[in-house]
Amino acid sequence: MSHxxxxxxxxxxxxxxxxxxxxxxxxxxxxxRVLYSPLHYPADY
Numbered sequence: 043m044s045h046x047x048x049x050x051x052x053x054x055x056x057x058x059x060x061x062x063x064x065x066x067x068x069x070x071x072x073x074x075r076v077l078y079s080p081l082h083y084p085a086d087y
Contacts, residue, residue: 056085 052062052071063074 050071054060054062059077061074061077062071064070065072
């Protein structure tokens with residue numbers, strides 16, 4: 043069985059409150075939570 047790699051990029055837009063994390067169990071990036079505090083990403087990330 044062959045394995046392949048997928049390289050991906052996640053854009054987090056300026057003003058977004060979405061927080062993404064790497065799930066170690068599945069090795070997938072997933073939405074972890076939405077930030078409800080006044081904090082947000084001040085620039086595109």
